[in-house]
Amino acid sequence: MSPLSPAPDPFAAFKAVQREGWSHFGPRAIFTTPPAARLVRFARITAGQRVLDVGSGTGVTAITAARLGANVMGTDLTPELLAQAAENSRVSHVDVEWRVADVEALPFGDAQFDVVISQFGHMFAPRPDVAVTEMLRVLKPGGTIAFSTWPPDHFTGRMFALTARYAPPPPPGAMSPVLWGEPGVVRERLGDRVRDLVFERDMMNINTLSPQHVRHFTEHTAGPVRKLVESLSGSDSGKLEQFRAEFDALAAEYFEMNQMRQSYLMSRAVKA
Ligand SMILES: C[S@@+](CC[C@H](N)C(=O)[O-])C[C@H]1O[C@@H](n2cnc3c(N)ncnc32)[C@H](O)[C@@H]1O
Secondary structure, eight states, rough: OTTTTTOOOOOHHHHHHHHHHTTGGGGGGHHHHHHHHHHHHHHOTTOOOOEEEETTTHHHHHHHHHHHEEEEEEEEEEEEHHHHHHHHHHTTOOOOEEEEEGGGSSSSSSEEEEEEEEEGGGGSSOOHHHHEEEEEEEEEEEEEEEEEEEESSSHHHHHHHHHHHHSSSTTTTTGGGGGOHHHHHHHHHHHHGGGEEEEEEEEEEEHHHHHHHHHHHHHHHHHHHHHHHHHHHHHHHHHHHHHHHHHHHHHHHHTTTTEEEEEEEEEEEEEE
């Protein structure tokens, strides 16, 4: 590196790994489809509103909002998922504009949207203060911000915490995604930039044959877990076996009647 080259950005490298991991998320959207309808209803989206969806994935929330007649911009870090989202909008006969975008640097001017939503998306940005400042910047005053997040004390939150214990440390300053599932943290992060903050909990069910099936599917489809298993497979099979045993024990706590049942948090506020 020449003395004049800029220092490498650790967050850019972190996001490149995340992007690769999330590119395999597609089959998992079968489970995020019912919560998408609940978030769109919770956000009180109506026809004609200009809506930004952050971390759209395969487009479940963006398309649900567009089917109500909203004018939707769907964004995500991962281009492979947006290609699937575009196919899903074609199948649904709705127009949604799709754009690759990092929530920490949204490519839109100030106060462009009536509603900004994110379902289990913005929570994965490593710097929550940067992400939420961007989401509020592009929202009109009086507009609605609404998102769904995984709490730290339910299956998915605990599963991401378990994964983080085995994974290489994130860049200094990166925060755990599941802190977004704590109402107190959400309140603090939004602060006095919003009013009328409300919370609601709902349930997400995963149909599955065994706790081991949950792990098998998650290893293939959930970005951070996929990347961890890839790296341990090549380097430390003992640690991988230990991770898998801990995962199965955790999944077994939530497994009943061939379903995993877990609660998640929805938050909604109005930009002051
Ligand atoms: C759990 S998936 C949720 C996808 C979709 N919203 C759903 O509910 O099916 C997380 C999504 O967040 C996206 N994501 C992660 N970090 C992001 C970032 N910094 N900016 C934008 N999207 C991001 C991933 O690419 C992935 O599509």
